Amino acid sequence: MVASEIIRFDHVSKEFEKNDKQELQVLKDVNLTINEGSIFGIIGYSGAGKSTLIRCINGIEKPTTGDVYFRDTVINNIPNKQLRERRKEIGMIFQQFNLMPSRTVFENVALPIKYSGLAKDEIKAKVNQLLELVGLPDKLDVYPSTLSGGQKQRVAIARALVNDPQILLCDEATSALDPQTTADILKLLKRLNDELGITIVVVTHEMQVIEDLCEYVAVLDTGKIVEQGDVYSMFADPQQELTRKFISTTSKLNLPDEVLDSDLLHLVDNQLLIKITYVNTEAIEPLISHISRQFEVDANIIVGDIKILQQKPLGGLVIILDGTKANIEATVQYINDQNIRLEVLDHA
Numbered sequence: 001m002v003a004s005e006i007i008r009f010d011h012v013s014k015e016f017e018k019n020d021k022q023e024l025q026v027l028k029d030v031n032l033t034i035n036e037g038s039i040f041g042i043i044g045y046s047g048a049g050k051s052t053l054i055r056c057i058n059g060i061e062k063p064t065t066g067d068v069y070f071r072d073t074v075i076n077n078i079p080n081k082q083l084r085e086r087r088k089e090i091g092m093i094f095q096q097f098n099l100m101p102s103r104t105v106f107e108n109v110a111l112p113i114k115y116s117g118l119a120k121d122e123i124k125a126k127v128n129q130l131l132e133l134v135g136l137p138d139k140l141d142v143y144p145s146t147l148s149g150g151q152k153q154r155v156a157i158a159r160a161l162v163n164d165p166q167i168l169l170c171d172e173a174t175s176a177l178d179p180q181t182t183a184d185i186l187k188l189l190k191r192l193n194d195e196l197g198i199t200i201v202v203v204t205h206e207m208q209v210i211e212d213l214c215e216y217v218a219v220l221d222t223g224k225i226v227e228q229g230d231v232y233s234m235f236a237d238p239q240q241e242l243t244r245k246f247i248s249t250t251s252k253l254n255l256p257d258e259v260l261d262s263d264l265l266h267l268v269d270n271q272l273l274i275k276i277t278y279v280n281t282e283a284i285e286p287l288i289s290h291i292s293r294q295f296e297v298d299a300n301i302i303v304g305d306i307k308i309l310q311q312k313p314l315g316g317l318v319i320i321l322d323g324t325k326a327n328i329e330a331t332v333q334y335i336n337d338q339n340i341r342l343e344v345l346d347h348a
């Protein structure tokens with residue numbers, strides 16, 4: 001089945017006027033397509049323009065140039081009344097939850113449909129059903145201040161879903177949560193995507209969120225998308241330095257600087273410390289014995305790891321190669337020829 005597009009950024013740039021009247025270019029010629037039913041992540045450092053980008057999707061921000069399409073509608077060009085209607089199809093959650101402290105959980109979730117013309121009973125049924133869905137059926141009458149961060153975000157998710165939106169925007173939705181609660185919320189988002197078919201767009205500065213949740217990712221560097229694609233391919237073969245930096249934050253293959261800077265590994269003669277990343281995990285054992293036999297090079301494994309991304313394994317090893325200079329060079333050439341990603345971490 002061909003995936004149909006739900007959101008498209010077409011040459012979107014955004015400038016803000018700074019206090020000194022200078023223009024600040026926050027988005028630079030952004031092009032991206034988000035398919036219906038997918039989970040799409042946008043990762044970047046603080047100030048990269050992530051919030052501005054995601055806010056262009058529901059029309060809170062408007063591009064200075066370029067267009068944002070929601071299906072066939074150019075969302076930045078429609079009159080306000082029509083925009084308000086379209087926004088019902090786009091829910092949003094935030095880092096700080098944005099719940100109203102003086103309203104109960106029920107009232108918070110019901111707020112967006114309070115004046116929708118629905119009967120009280122219908123509103124009650126809808127809110128109950130959503131609180132059930134997010135795992136908080138017994139919290140109807142409590143106030144947000146009595147809830148944990150994770151519970152508050154669940155209420156915010158229920159509220160964001162109350163109009164049965166097609167898209168859920170998540171702006172750093174787990175950044176204020178501890179790792180276990182983050183994992184629980186990501187699991188919930190994944191389940192909502194599975195069960196409701198809702199398209200999810202996530203902006204984050206944490207690669208772990210991309211790894212655990214997303215199918216597609218775009219890397220934003222000071223307003224420019226420097227790399228985008230499916231998450232597995234990007235982890236397997238990142239093209240940009242910034243992408244590699246983000247990926248390294250979730251890797252178990254990082255040797256601490258203290259190890260690399262010290263002589264702990266005792267690299268001598270021609271020894272080479274390398275990291276390899278490979279997609280065909282079954283081929284790796286034969287590869288190691290092959291290089292030992294063919295090139296007379298010893299491969300001492302220091303660390304190994306296998307990740308499962310999009311139900312596919314992605315392996316990595318940190319190895320010391322030991323042999324003559326010529327044989328080690330031939331080994332490196334051979335590994336490169338196998339389409340295995342190889343980085344030299346250190347040498348004697």
Ligand SMILES: Nc1ncnc2c1ncn2[C@@H]1O[C@H](COP(=O)(O)OP(=O)(O)OP(=O)(O)O)[C@@H](O)[C@H]1O
Nearest residue numbers: 016017024026044045046047048049050051052053
């Ligand atoms: N309304 C505005 N007026 C002027 N400058 C703005 C406005 N909104 C954002 N900016 C500036 O645009 C830049 C990008 O901000 P944005 O919030 O989109 O980045 P971000 O990647 O989401 O960062 P963070 O994670 O820190 O929020 C920042 O320099 C910010 O100060």
